[in-house]
Amino acid sequence: MALTGLFLSSFLIIHLIGNMPILFGDQEAFNLYAAFMTSFPPIKAVSYLLYGSILLHAIDGIFLMRQNKVARPEAYVSYNGKANATWASRNMGLLGIFTLLFLIIHMRSFWYEMHFGHVPTMDIEGAQVKDLYTMTIEAFHQLWYVILYVVCMIMLGFHLSHGMSSAFQTLGLNHPKYTPAIEKAGRYFAWIMALGFAIIPAYVYLQHLTA
Secondary structure, eight states, rough: OHHHHHHHHHHHHHHHHHHHHGGTTTTHHHHHHOOOOHHHHHHHHHHHHHHHHHHHHHHHHHHHHHHHHHHHHHHSSSSSSGGTTOOOHHHHHHHHHHHHHHHHHHHHHHHHHHHHSSEEEEETEEEEEEEEEHHHHTTTHHHHHHHHHHEEEEEEEEHHHHHHHHHHTTTTTOTTTHHHHHHHHHHHHHHHHHHHHHHHHHHHHHHHOOO
């Protein structure tokens, strides 16, 4: 869980940077990024590791949820979770399932269409590349999808806010002196990623309303 979680978190950074051209209306830069990510051999190889990590992280998470339930089949007579655990830490399973469902919808909307759908192309310096920018913009013109996206990013923020510090602790990288700083850095990372991704569809939709 820790290793796959940290690997997936590193991908979020790359993915967010790659999506930034959308905020600036830079169609060419976004399509070049998408083309590079789907055609450069080392990146394509890493993408299979990414898909495997998503599956392993999800399966392992479900297994741990089941294991915890079996370990304590009966609920506490009296339990005050707020006293020693954050809301995110007490609901990691639920947050993880929510994030997984979003990934399925997101990959169906973009990854599947990119590989198997009919995506228009555009000419960039004599080369024909898929116009994923236009497909993305059109998706973000749908209010239901924008709301789903933003809500899921909030859930992802909570998931990461606990998951980052938990991953370091699982790997034994905790120390009385440095652990508080690691936890704070993890929370900053979680909400920078979540808000960064959430701002993009919200901004595109608001632009669409005022156009």
